[in-house]
Structure formats: C-alpha cells, structure tokens
Amino acid sequence: MSLTVLKPDLQPSAPAPAPKAPAVVVKLPTPPSPFMARLAPMLRSLATNVVPPLVMTLALLLVWQILCGKPGATLPSPLTVWTEANDLITQPFFNMGSQDIGLGWRVMVSLQRVMIGFGLAAVVGVLMGCLIGQSVWAMRGLDPIFQVLRTVPPLAWLPISLAAFRDSSPSAIFVIFITSIWPIIINTAVGIRNIPQDYRNVAAVLRLNAFEFFIRIMIPSAAPYIFTGLRIGIGLAWLAIVAAEMLTGGVGIGFFIWDAWNSSRLPDIVVALLYIGLVGFILDRIVGALGNLATRGTAAS
Amino acid sequence: MQRPYLKIDHVSRSFQRGSTSTEVLKDVTLTIDKGEYVSIIGHSGCGKSTLLNMIAGLLPVSTGAILLEDREVNAPGPDRAVVFQNHSLLPWLTVYDNVKLAVDKVFSGARSKAERHDWTMHNLDLVQMSHARDRRPSEISGGMKQRVGIARALCMEPKVLLLDEPFGALDALTRAHLQDSVMQIHASLGNTVIMITHDVDEAVLLSDRIVMLSNGPSAVVGEVLDVDLARPRKRLDLVANPQYIRARESVLRFLYERHRFVEAA
Numbered sequence: 001m002s003l004t005v006l007k008p009d010l011q012p013s014a015p016a017p018a019p020k021a022p023a024v025v026v027k028l029p030t031p032p033s034p035f036m037a038r039l040a041p042m043l044r045s046l047a048t049n050v051v052p053p054l055v056m057t058l059a060l061l062l063v064w065q066i067l068c069g070k071p072g073a074t075l076p077s078p079l080t081v082w083t084e085a086n087d088l089i090t091q092p093f094f095n096m097g098s099q100d101i102g103l104g105w106r107v108m109v110s111l112q113r114v115m116i117g118f119g120l121a122a123v124v125g126v127l128m129g130c131l132i133g134q135s136v137w138a139m140r141g142l143d144p145i146f147q148v149l150r151t152v153p154p155l156a157w158l159p160i161s162l163a164a165f166r167d168s169s170p171s172a173i174f175v176i177f178i179t180s181i182w183p184i185i186i187n188t189a190v191g192i193r194n195i196p197q198d199y200r201n202v203a204a205v206l207r208l209n210a211f212e213f214f215i216r217i218m219i220p221s222a223a224p225y226i227f228t229g230l231r232i233g234i235g236l237a238w239l240a241i242v243a244a245e246m247l248t249g250g251v252g253i254g255f256f257i258w259d260a261w262n263s264s265r266l267p268d269i270v271v272a273l274l275y276i277g278l279v280g281f282i283l284d285r286i287v288g289a290l291g292n293l294a295t296r297g298t299a300a301s
Numbered sequence: 302m303q304r305p306y307l308k309i310d311h312v313s314r315s316f317q318r319g320s321t322s323t324e325v326l327k328d329v330t331l332t333i334d335k336g337e338y339v340s341i342i343g344h345s346g347c348g349k350s351t352l353l354n355m356i357a358g359l360l361p362v363s364t365g366a367i368l369l370e371d372r373e374v375n376a377p378g379p380d381r382a383v384v385f386q387n388h389s390l391l392p393w394l395t396v397y398d399n400v401k402l403a404v405d406k407v408f409s410g411a412r413s414k415a416e417r418h419d420w421t422m423h424n425l426d427l428v429q430m431s432h433a434r435d436r437r438p439s440e441i442s443g444g445m446k447q448r449v450g451i452a453r454a455l456c457m458e459p460k461v462l463l464l465d466e467p468f469g470a471l472d473a474l475t476r477a478h479l480q481d482s483v484m485q486i487h488a489s490l491g492n493t494v495i496m497i498t499h500d501v502d503e504a505v506l507l508s509d510r511i512v513m514l515s516n517g518p519s520a521v522v523g524e525v526l527d528v529d530l531a532r533p534r535k536r537l538d539l540v541a542n543p544q545y546i547r548a549r550e551s552v553l554r555f556l557y558e559r560h561r562f563v564e565a566a
Binding site: 196198199201202204205206207208212216217220221223295296 | 357358359376377378379381382383385387389391393402403406407457
C-alpha cells in the first residue's frame with residue numbers, strides 16, 4: 001500500500017537537483033592546490049609517527065618527576081636535571097679548557113675511537129667470515145674458538161689489552177674491536193655459506209678467479225648478512241666504548257660519566273646517558289640505511 | 302675418418318652417500334657434430350641434468366670421458382656456456398652488467414672496451430632485450446630473465462651451448478616465443494646446442510636429434526631419434542606434418558610405453 005503512494009512522490013522530485021548541477025561544477029577548481037594536497041598526507045604521517053612517542057615521553061617524564069621530585073629522593077628529577085645541567089643540554093659544543101668541554105665534543109672523541117675500532121673489526125670480520133664461510137676446514141677449526149671467545153664480556157679484555165699495549169687509547173680501541181668483531185664474523189660466514197649454488201656455477205662457467213669471485217659474487221651475495229652483522233657490531237661497539245673509557249680515562253663520554261659520578265654530579269650523568277642513547281640510535285640507523293642502500297635489489301631474485 | 306666434435310665416451314656417474322653408492326647414469330655414449338641441435342629427454346630423476354652438468358664440467362665423471370674437439374672436459378669453462386633452468390642472473394647487477402660480466406671475463410685481453418660494449422649490446426639485441434638494459438633481474442618477467450640468460454651464454458661464443466630445461470619455468474605462450482627466438486638464433490649463428498627438456502613438442506620442434514634416456518637409477522641411452530624436418534620450421538605448419546607427428550609419436554611411445562615413470566603412476 002505505502003509503496004504505491006511513494007512512487008508518484010519520487011517521480012517529480014528526481015529532476016529537481018538538475019538546475020543545481022552547474023553551481024557544483026564551478027566550485028570544483030578549489031581542491032587542486034598541489035602544495036596543500038601534498039602537505040596533508042605528510043602532516044598526517046607526521047602526526048601518526050611523532051605524536052605517540054611524544055605522549056609516552058611526556059608521560060614517563062611525569063612519572064619520573066613524581067617519583068624523584070619529593071624531598072629526600074636519591075635520584076635527580078627531570079626539573080633538577082634541567083636546571084643543574086642546563087649548560088650541557090643547551091650548549092653541546094662549548095669549550096672552556098682541556099677538561100671543561102661540551103658533551104658534543106666528548107661524543108666526537110668517543111665516536112672517533114669507535115670508528116677506528118669498529119672499522120678494523122668490519123674489515124677483519126668480513127675477511128675472517130669469508131674464510132670461515134668458504135672453507136670447511138677453517139670453519140671446523142675456528143668456529144668453536146670464536147663461539148667461546150665471543151661470550152667474553154668487553155671489560156674482561158681490558159686488563160689484557162692494557163698489559164699488551166701499555167697505553168689507554170689503543171687498549172680502548174682494541175676492546176671495541178674485539179667486542180664488535182664476533183657478530184660480523186659469524187653473520188658474514190652464514191652469508192657466504194648461503195650463496196646459492198647457481199651463483200657458484202655461474203662463476204665456475206665464467207672461470208672467475210678467487211679475487212673476482214670475492215668481489216663480484218661473495219660480497220654482493222652475502223651483503224644482507226654482512227650488514228646485519230655490522231649493525232649488531234656497531235651497537236656492541238658503542239656499548240663497549242663507554243665501559244672502556246670509564247676505566248682508561250681521557251676525554252670521551254664514558255669517562256665523563258665516571259668523572260661526574262666521582263664528583264657527585266648526578267644530573268650530568270643523566271644528560272650523558274641521553275646523549276649516549278641518541279648517538280647509539282643514530283649509529284644503528286646509519287648502518288641500517290647503508291645496508292639498505294648497498295643491498296638494493298639483492299633480496300628479491 | 303673425421304673426428305667427432307663432441308664425444309661422450311662410455312660415461313657413468315654415481316653418487317656416494319655414506320656407504321651407499323647410487324649409479325645415476327651408466328655407460329652413456331654419444332657423438333655430437335658441430336652445429337647440431339640435440340635434445341636430451343627423459344622422465345624426471347633420470348639423470349638428464351647430471352649429464353648436462355658433466356658436459357659443462359660442473360660435475361666430474363665417475364668413469365669414461367667427455368671430449369670436446371679431442372680435448373678432455375674436466376673443468377667448467379666459457380667454451381661450454383650454460384643457460385640455467387632458473388636463469389641464475391646475479392640480482393645485484395643490471396641486465397647489461399650481467400651480460401657485460403661474462404663479456405669482460407671472456408674477452409678481457411682480446412677486445413677493447415668499446416668492442417666489449419658493442420658485443421654486449423649486440424647479444425642483448427639478439428634476444429631482443431636491449432630495451433631493458435638498465436633494469437635489474439627482479440624488475441623483469443621470467444621470460445625476459447631467461448632471454449638475458451641466453452644472451453649471457455651466447456656472448457661467450459661457446460663451442461657448445463648447454464640449455465638446462467631453459468623454458469621449464471615459463472608459461473606456454475612465453476615458452477613458444479622463446480623457442481622461436483632460440484630457433485632463429487641457432488639458424489643464424491649455427492651453434493652446437495644440447496638441450497635438456499621434458500617437453501616432447503619442444504624436443505621435436507627444435508632438435509636435429511633427440512636422445513631418450515631410460516629411467517634411473519642406472520639410466521642408459523634408450524633410443525636416439527633423428528628428426529629430419531626441414532628448417533626453418535614453423536610451429537603451425539608442423540602440426541599436420543606427418544613426419545612431425547611420427548617423430549612425436551615415437552618419443553611419446555618411448556616415454557609412456559616402454560619407460561613409464563613408475564612413481565607418477
């Protein structure tokens with residue numbers, strides 16, 4: 001019953017929107033503002049990526065402030081850190097004498113050590129890994145030794161290296177080297193062992209010599225594994241530098257923490273921890289990005 | 302008497318696994334002339350690929366010998382270029398660089414840089430792949446990869462071109478295209494080709510001779526069929542050709558009557 005009533009009602013209303021149509025067409029040119037069109041998704045992704053960490057950081061700071069803000073607290077609260085270590089936070093690169101320098105400079109000194117130690121570890125580690133991956137005999141002989149040595153904590157190497165080098169700076173570099181080399185060796189070896197037989201066959205048909213095989217096949221084919229090892233290695237190297245510098249002294253960020261502890265400047269330590277964390281994060285990302293750059297197209301076959 | 306170009310002389314191959322030894326191929330004897338297109342066909346597991354790998358030098362023979370122009374084959378080399386079943390292009394190199402690697406290696410002393418570049422491009426043209434020279438293997442289709450694989454093998458100017466089920470992983474249409482390309486190349490360059498296949502039509506269409514292997518273990522050469530079809534061969538014209546049908550039938554008869562693949566039954 002009601003359907004039959006509705007039908008005649010719809011009929012006259014249908015042509016009604018027709019005269020309005022031209023007005024809508026005129027309005028269309030407003031959206032094509034290419035700048036805004038590109039900005040909107042960028043802002044949206046920024047919001048999804050930045051807002052959650054920001055909220056969580058603020059929440060953590062708040063909890064920290066509540067826990068350490070009351071009188072008699074053993075650790076400094078965020079506000080105390082901000083007021084007492086203000087110069088360290090706001091001016092990373094001041095220089096007022098040999099021991100009174102900004103944390104940025106100290107990080108630079110530590111980074112230099114890490115670069116030397118880690119650089120050596122990367123070169124030696126990749127070569128050793130290739131040897132172990134390629135030769136069954138070398139693997140059988142060296143793998144057990146490496147598996148034992150890699151579990152030795154970084155600081156345990158320090159007395160031995162101090163005795164061997166009789167100087168703090170090469171000892172610190174050696175500790176970094178010996179800490180970061182194991183994952184590089186082991187990952188490279190796995191990568192070399194996983195080179196598909198097809199690529200070896202191609203190399204055999206082309207009669208590539210050992211050096212050409214190393215450069216043209218082994219390194220590119222194992223690159224994803226090598227970079228995984230390097231990424232773990234740089235993380236360990238950064239862990240080791242702080243420990244090594246605490247004992248060997250000098251200008252680095254690790255020694256700064258030890259020095260601040262001895263003179264009871266807890267807020268300075270908190271700032272230094274933040275620096276170490278951020279630099280470690282950046283180092284990890286840099287090696288990761290290098291790996292992505294170097295292994296483009298290698299993952300898919 | 303004229304010496305054979307490629308001679309496979311009483312070749313056997315067995316694989317050792319712990320204390321047990323399985324013989325894959327037994328007493329295979331074949332002679333192949335220069336410019337001949339020979340297919341090797343048989344059920345899977347009969348040792349076709351083993352035979353090809355031995356000719357390539359990738360596997361040593363257990364007994365017997367393989368002689369190419371009176372010289373014994375005992376190591377892989379560019380005079381016996383292989384087109385692998387799964388293309389085996391290096392994924393970190395572009396199409397151009399994959400072929401160039403082989404050109405540079407084989408002609409490093411003999412040709413100038415410009416000549417090597419021209420030769421690389423010439424071989425890519427031959428398989429109609431020069432348009433994709435800067436793409437990586439992951440960015441091109443399966444048929445295109447196989448074309449590049451063929452270009453890489455051809456550019457070495459091999460004495461024998463070895464094709465290991467080159468079209469096995471391709472769809473039927475792409476396969477037909479590539480078969481036509483290979484026929485054209487064989488007609489113009491006159492290569493000696495040995496092709497492994499399990500496709501009867503492909504074998505009859507492309508080859509001068511079809512070598513049929515019996516089922517393994519201890520596979521032997523069961524039968525050798527001469528295909529006397531005139532070249533150039535046209536896929537469509539052959540469908541009704543009585544000679545083609547007869548050749549096809551005798552291969553099918555060998556494979557499915559006399560040497561039925563037991564495990565597939």
